[in-house]
Amino acid sequence: MTYVDEVYQRVVDQNPAQPEFHQAVKEVLDSLRPVIEANEAHYRKEALLERITTPDRQILFRVPWVDDQGQVQVNNGFRVQFNNAIGPYKGGLRLHPSVTLGTIKFLGFEQVFKNSLTTLPIGGGKGGSDFDPKGKSDREIMAFCQSFMTELYKHIGPNVDVPAGDIGTGAREIGYLYGQYKRLRTAYEGVLTGKGLTFGGSLARTEATGYGLLYIVNEYLKDHNDSFTGKTVTVSGAGNVAIYAIEKAQELGAKVVTTSDSTGWIYDPEGIDVALLKEVKEVKRARLTEYAAARPSAEYHEGRGVWSVKTDIALPCATQNELHLEDAQTLVANGVQVVAEGANMPTTREATDFLQENKIAFLPGKAANAGGVAVSALEMSQNSERLSWTFEEVDSKLQAIMADIYQNISAAAKKYGKDEDYVAGANIAGFEKVANAMEAQGIV
Ligand SMILES: NC(=O)C1=CN([C@@H]2O[C@H](COP(=O)(O)OP(=O)(O)OC[C@H]3O[C@@H](n4cnc5c(N)ncnc54)[C@H](O)[C@@H]3O)[C@@H](O)[C@H]2O)C=CC1
């Protein structure tokens, strides 16, 4: 067995019943084969792959809170501090009933490589809970967030670990979490990102992941003498990433015809009305049926189906493993040119392989959705210097970061004879910086 295969088997054996974590590790390790094989004895002696696939620390805790009926509820809380070789742990908090330790480990592992690609000094971590924010009152959300932070604050700090938002954690939740941290620590410091603009948040953080996704696709198109003008784009999701991806795609001249949530999807041949989508999702926190009710050109369908729509560019922005092999086959049959991941690992391995075999440009989440965490790192910088930069300043830094990521992953792929394989390029470029820092810091 090669060293890479041995390490993968070790991950499977030591982390039973965590299929998403296995999937994320396998994709990275498979990409790293040429790098490892070029220096296998050295990496094996240093146990570098064992160390990089094992979190530094996994924190599991009880989150009790009282609901509006006076009933005590108990959820599971998680924070996985995966790797801090290049900076403090950094990564979001996911609140969704499907969350398990395995989900958080896969997300934390991905975050290590993504954060490395941003070129900024941030390590990788992720956290969350199986708490379901859907249908809860503001008071219930606050009670949960305060209880969650009452344990989490012991493990985080502006130079230690800086959480942020993810699925189910937006501005409201970050506000409640920050309030409780401040109260427990008696310190006003940049311990969370995605904060409100009146208490240390950065302009353009809300937009950053979706905008960044469009900036990197734009780099790809420019590099291939193409542009968004006149292109049809399909997007899944209707949350933070999806909304700002749709907004920027339309600004760049494309027509976006789909959006979806966990119960259904919209086909709007006249192009998604972003102001209406924001009203339905950000203000009313309602279902997409309300979008369809207010928009005569829109069709609403139950279930999934976004990937059946003919498109030039497909942007999965909802959740993991939402784009399957059959979807990839339909996209290719319909002439798709680019698939770029706004969500984390939304494309199954079989679908990714099929798209790449068919020479579709595939930009993986680690690179394509790194704009969010990159602007989070810029929020940390602004908090450290106690200054706020303008929207234009942050946005132009985001554009430069996404262009650099595209150049770096293209170059890394080329260096190993895998021209235009952006999965390999992202994994290799992300790995090289972290591995180098780990080696320089000794056996820790
Ligand atoms: N918010 C951020 O800055 C970043 C988010 N991401 C990733 O982007 C994805 C979306 O995150 P956000 O937009 O922040 O979350 P969000 O909570 O704002 O929106 C999530 C969207 O996905 C849909 N969704 C969630 N679970 C689903 C399921 N099981 N089936 C179908 N649809 C489902 C929801 O209905 C919603 O439309 C996630 O994979 C997240 O990890 C990645 C980088 C940064």
Ligand SMILES: O=C(O)CCC(=O)C(=O)O
């Ligand atoms: O802004 C951050 O720190 C985290 C964003 C995030 O969770 C992600 O990149 O998946």
